[in-house]
Amino acid sequence: MLAPRRVGARNPVNREVIVSEAPSTSAGTVRGEYQSGRGASAKPDTKVDSFRPRRMRQVAPVMPALPQGEVSAKIQRFLAERRPKTPCVIVDVDIVEGNYRALTAAMPQGRAYYAVKANPAREILARLRDLGSCFDVASPGEIELCLSVGIGGDRISYGNTIKKERDIAFARSRGVRLFAADSLSELQKIARAAPGSDVFVRLLWQCGGAEWPLSRKFGCSPKMAADLLVQARDLGLNPRGISFHVGSQQTDLTQYDQAIAEAARVFAIVEAQGITLDLVNVGGGFPARYRTDVAPIIAYGQVVETALARHFPGRAMTLIMEPGRSMVGDAGVIAAEVVLISRKDDDDPVRWVYLDIGKFSGLAETMDEAIKYRLRTPRDGRAVGPVVLAGPTCDSADILYETFNYELPLDLAEGDQILILSTGAYTTTYSSVAFNGFRPLKDYCI
């Protein structure tokens, strides 16, 4: 197959040489090719190559076509045709749309508020806007972003329980009327800066079963939640109900049932004091697919709807979902490159594989090896051996996977491309501005 190829070699003035129509063998490795050549027998372009030593060089093999469901055909085409500089993430917005449709079909009585923090790319927000989604935001910056793509304040929920009073006032001035709280102080700020607004109170949740727990920092005890809802009324706010987040990448579906049961107990206490509530916000937690298979979104929908019917019999609840990871995770693929392969001792069977992306350029969720991404290399299918995976920075915290048993092909080589799958969520925004001088993760929404 003839395909354009970016050789990636640099000439003496540090210019990348892009070669088109370079041949590749079925094994993928072309030996004896000039760096700028058009095949093993081609003469080097003397204009470009005049200063370069004419040594033989191994060229990285081309990524073979991957099965559908691994990487979308659109992303594969983009990678093959554009050969983007790595590291970068490519997000297929059609997959985001599919995920939104699947979620809203699974929970038809609910309203989706996309958690903008998962991936705030304008193309994603615009597509979800057109599909009728609402949006969960964490900051004035996310509010401004939503407004700038034509999303009105009436479609925004300010779901962060930690807000400055002036940020609440800003939100209100832009038409936001729905706020989260988990403390009296926060309610008082909302009452002053956004009087009369709708509020929901977030329950503290242990998040058992979640790969990325959101326990401890957010929410309050059920008793305190009940008190806060009454205090909200007394402060002139409109208490609507309860929210929780059972932890991100939650694979224990019973957590939703338990949390909805807890919400119902809070409702009963509050309603005994003459306040009618109507809102249950089940947050996120719906999964992407990393190394292990996960239940389909329809199973989550069944659990939530069954729990609502069981714990709020005969009542029509306003259901809110705040999906982040499940909307965009599987829609994105990171293209990265192997920078260095080394060992800590000549006899050490474990290779250290350093990539051009690490914890500080988008893969923060590898912290404690919590999120375990699937990797694809052009040499998949060959014999593998154990590796430690690390990023490119001069920081020893920048190790991606050391204790979990990752294995990669034994003939993996420096310069090989690595695809990191299901990386559409929580990658671009976690990427630092320029730690060690590495640029932020570039994204392409296609």
Ligand SMILES: Cc1ncc(COP(=O)(O)O)c(C=O)c1O
């Ligand atoms: C308030 C809130 N809602 C929703 C989400 C999205 O959660 P997930 O990515 O698990 O869907 C988050 C994630 O941090 C959150 O903080």
